[in-house]
Amino acid sequence: MRATRNSTISSVSDLGLKDPAAPRVQPVVPGARSVLVSPVDIEARHVAKRFGETAIFEDVSFRLARGEAVALVGANGAGKSTLLRCLMGLIPVSSGSVHLLGEETSGAKGAALRGLRAQVGLVSQKHNLVPRLSVLSNVIHGLLGQSPGVRHWSHMLAPEASRLAAMQALGKVGLADFATRRADRLSGGQSQRVAIARAIVSRPKVLFADEPCASLDPSAGEDVMALFFRLVKDEGVTVVFTSHNIEHALRFGDRVLGLSNGQLKLDATAASLAPSDLRGLYD
């Protein structure tokens, strides 16, 4: 395969946003959705995690419905990132079980586990873009879970459909004009938006976001959160995000889960909570 095969990408307007795929699920209509009738995308049953002899949390149970946005809050070291990694199946639970999209993550192996992960996206505090590659190549990397292999390492090698999907994702985060720019020539806010494009390009059913705007200044962080949640609500994606920003947790989460002293101390709708209800988690 020749590396120059798809090199027409320098004229990004050719790729445009001309082929918008139909939404995978119906957009959420405010007030018309019942959590009770939505499928359960994530279920934790009596989950405990230990690292060696050190217990991080135990007896964590909850069910998250399709399309819910859930804020996971708690003090530094409470175990939020660890719980996210357990939910994604990146690390095993010590006891209990996690079901993600109907599959038990601890039971899934090989192709089944890869298939599960291909339906899941992750945005983390550090955007982890490959600095020397183009913005477009970095977004195409978001398709590697579904299409592993060298063709999705670079926009030069990627199939046209993948480049088009990546351009669409970049359009959604407002960065279509940056497709050919090297990733290390972006601002922090732009980098995080590229990371969001990379996470949504595969049209995941579930997105995990670990402090998605923690490395940004307040204004850029606000923009990134608003953009992220507009996209996920439009597409009916289930989201679990961690945040140290109580105001973000209450505004962007439909529901808030709070970890403290190794236990799930809070599980309530955001609408029922005031900022002072969360402060106890940080004592």
Ligand SMILES: Nc1ncnc2c1ncn2[C@@H]1O[C@H](COP(=O)(O)OP(=O)(O)OP(=O)(O)O)[C@@H](O)[C@H]1O
């Ligand atoms: N691989 C590991 N091995 C041993 N201990 C670990 C490992 N990963 C995390 N820990 C410990 O587990 C605890 C929870 O860490 P975690 O990163 O989940 O916390 P967090 O709530 O995400 O914190 P923060 O708000 O600072 O991101 C910490 O005490 C941490 O040191």
Ligand SMILES: [Mg+2]
């Ligand atoms: Mg963390």
